[in-house]
Amino acid sequence: MSNSSLVSYTGLSPNHSGQRTHSIDRITPHCVVGQLSAETICACFPAGRDASCNYGIGTDGRVSLCVEEKNRSWCSSSSANDQRAITIECASDKTEPYAMNSAVYNSLIKLCTDICKRNGKKKLLWFADKNKSLNYxxxxxxxxxxxxxxxxxxxxxxxxxxxxxxDLSAKVTAALGGSTQTPTADSTVWYRVRKTWADAKSQLGAYKELANAKACVDKHPGYSVFDVNGVNLYTSNTTTSAVPYKVRVSISDLNIRKGPGTNYARTQYIPVGTYTIVEEADGQGASKWGKLKSGAGWISLDYCKRV
Known part of the structure; x- marks a missing residue:
């Protein structure tokens, strides 16, 4: 098993579990949370720290090797995923949305293409769905x-x-000469109406015509139109109902933000539980935002259930 010829710096970390017990069939890109160089990314994983990655991409786009591809890194908080994934730490901003510059993103495309090619892959797939991806x-x-x-x-x-x-999936697959991922065998484009992309059970229908999908959303406040990659294409501006009302938060990583949108700073994660929403607003990153009665901030209502 070889390593990428794109590597310009090697700083091997001792933090790994030895040779993989599963063939490579996943790529897991990460944000390193800092505009670090290729060398500094490798230096983040000295002996005694329970973390590492296979590759790093510095802020200038240079690639470093931290753990050889043949070995399992400690990167994804999942030994099962790390056994089969090439993990890549990418230089990024320190605050959300952890943006990466064009040099980093372009190198990520090239590195993923190289990893796929050397491992005999012609397609890089992105389903934008945890359950589908992990069970595929x-x-x-x-x-x-x-x-x-x-x-x-x-x-x-x-x-x-x-x-x-x-976009990463499409560009890498095109560079490999493979066919672009499509939602169905007959290449029909379906527009799905759901509360959130992750909540497949909430789907009201799938439409060939975007106009018909939008019409369905207009009749069902709180729903949106998503494409095959889970991108939100349309959300009705119809007000759902008067506030206040209560919602149930069932996930442990929902952010509280200072304002209604991902462009506002994150303050903390909200604990699982029931909360009162006193105001709604539109904003970046969600179909609707809700203001907490406690005054702690705003949360995305896409990940809440009304009670």
Whole structure:
């Protein structure tokens, strides 16, 4: 098993579990939370620290090797994922949405293409769905993208990269000469109406015409139209109901923000429980935001259930 020829610096970390027990069929990109160099990323994983990665991409786009591909890194908070994934730490801003510059993103595309090519893959798949991704059995020529936030109470790889993983998938697959991922065998484009992309059970329908999907959303406040990659294409501006009302938060990594949008600073994670919403607002990163009665801030209502 070889390493990438794109590597310009090698600083091997002792933090790994030896040779993999599963073939490589996943790539897990991370945000390193800092505009670090290729060398500094490797220096983040000295002996005694329970963390590492296979590759790092510095802020100038240079690639470093921290753990050889043949070995399992300690990167995703999931030993099962790390056994089969090449993990890549990418230089990013220190605050949400943890944006990466063009040099880093372009190197990520090239590195993923190289990893796929050397491992006999012709497609890099992004489903934007945790359950589907983790339960999918890749074909021999397929590689699947997974993300750290699926395995731990973290926002990694940050919304900036998370929202571009469909683009990453398409560009790498095109460079490999494979066919672009499509939602159905007959290549029909379906527009799905759901409360959130992750909540497949809330789906009201799938439509071939975007106009019909939008019409359905207009009749069902709180729903949105999503494309095959989980990108929110449309959310009705119809007010759902008068406030106040109570919601149930069932996930442990929902952010409280200072304002209604991912462009506002995160203050903390909200504990699982029931909360009162006293105001609603539109904003970046969610179909609707709700202000907490406690005054702690705003939360995305896409991840809440009214009670």
């Amino acid at each position: 059995a890749p074909k021999s020529d397929e590689m699947v993208i997974t993300v750290h936030r699926w395995f731990a109470n973290k926002s990694c790889p940050g919304d900036w990269l998370y929202n571009r993983l469909g």
